[in-house]
Amino acid sequence: MPIDAAKALAAEPRTGEISWNTKDVQLYHLGIGAGSHPDKPSPATDPDELRYTLESRLHVLPSFATVAGSGSPGVISGLSMPGIDVDLAKVLHGGQALTIHRPLPAEGTATATNRIAAVYDKGKAAVLVMRTDVADAEGPLWTNDAQIFVRGEGGWGGDRGPSARLDPPTGEPDRTVERPIREDQALLYRLSGDWNPLHADPEFAKVAGFERPILHGLCTYGMTLKAVVDTLLGGDVTRVRSYATRFAGVVYPGETLRIRMWHMPESTRVAVGAVERDDAPVLADTIVEHSEHSEHF
Numbered sequence: 001m002p003i004d005a006a007k008a009l010a011a012e013p014r015t016g017e018i019s020w021n022t023k024d025v026q027l028y029h030l031g032i033g034a035g036s037h038p039d040k041p042s043p044a045t046d047p048d049e050l051r052y053t054l055e056s057r058l059h060v061l062p063s064f065a066t067v068a069g070s071g072s073p074g075v076i077s078g079l080s081m082p083g084i085d086v087d088l089a090k091v092l093h094g095g096q097a098l099t100i101h102r103p104l105p106a107e108g109t110a111t112a113t114n115r116i117a118a119v120y121d122k123g124k125a126a127v128l129v130m131r132t133d134v135a136d137a138e139g140p141l142w143t144n145d146a147q148i149f150v151r152g153e154g155g156w157g158g159d160r161g162p163s164a165r166l167d168p169p170t171g172e173p174d175r176t177v178e179r180p181i182r183e184d185q186a187l188l189y190r191l192s193g194d195w196n197p198l199h200a201d202p203e204f205a206k207v208a209g210f211e212r213p214i215l216h217g218l219c220t221y222g223m224t225l226k227a228v229v230d231t232l233l234g235g236d237v238t239r240v241r242s243y244a245t246r247f248a249g250v251v252y253p254g255e256t257l258r259i260r261m262w263h264m265p266e267s268t269r270v271a272v273g274a275v276e277r278d279d280a281p282v283l284a285d286t287i288v289e290h291s292e293h294s295e296h297f
Helices: 005-010 022-031 047-053 062-066 076-079 185-192 202-207 217-232
Strands: 014-020 091-100 106-119 124-138 139-151 174-179 240-246 256-264 267-274 280-290
Touching: 005 106, 005 267, 022 047, 022 062, 022 185, 022 217, 047 202, 062 091, 062 139, 062 217, 062 240, 174 217, 185 217, 217 240, 217 256, 217 267, 217 280
Parallel strands: none
Antiparallel strands: 014 106, 091 139, 091 240, 106 124, 124 139, 174 256, 240 280, 256 267, 267 280
């Protein structure tokens, strides 16, 4: 069978060096909409936006961890691991979970260790969990888990794994914000390392079953975290401890994200929908865990 769970789980981790600098961080922040805040009259020069775009006062949004080093996203690198031989056309990026061990530096060199942490049998699909642990000379920095759905590869009688579904938040959201997606957003975001033509080439998108190129799920992921940090955490990126989501649907450049937030002292539940399509779900089962007050790790 194309997925040999035992072989994949037993494979030696792959380790390599990654590095990034302030330009990489700034490019990522621009790719998720920094400097173009819809509620500010002059967002490009607003102090709250300059902390994402000006090197002399740069704060690193934790979701930068998903592109640091500009390597292939976990979804792609996971498919080249031992025991994994599948058709890319059957692959979906199902979810992403990020744990932050220390605030991310604006530039650095670190060691990334990749392995298949789990293989689940969902019946009609297999789910791979591609784990990346990143550490520098001072110790662990972050752990990234990419959940990879492979359609048609389940049914061997393996462990179904835990459910990613959470009980829906109750009551009205504490805050709701809207974030427009620029027509060129995917073209800019892909410069941070995800070159999948699905996000740029109309013909490729049609072959994949979409009317036009779609925005990267991890771009929406970053835009959403920025909205939570800016709206509820006082712009303090160091308060974020972890961030997990399930990719529930696509969004197209030119559309608008409606981001609803249910805030608690140490966590915020989030739901994201596409305004122009009656709030069609984009991100679901989303939770940001954070410190109650501003503090460093």
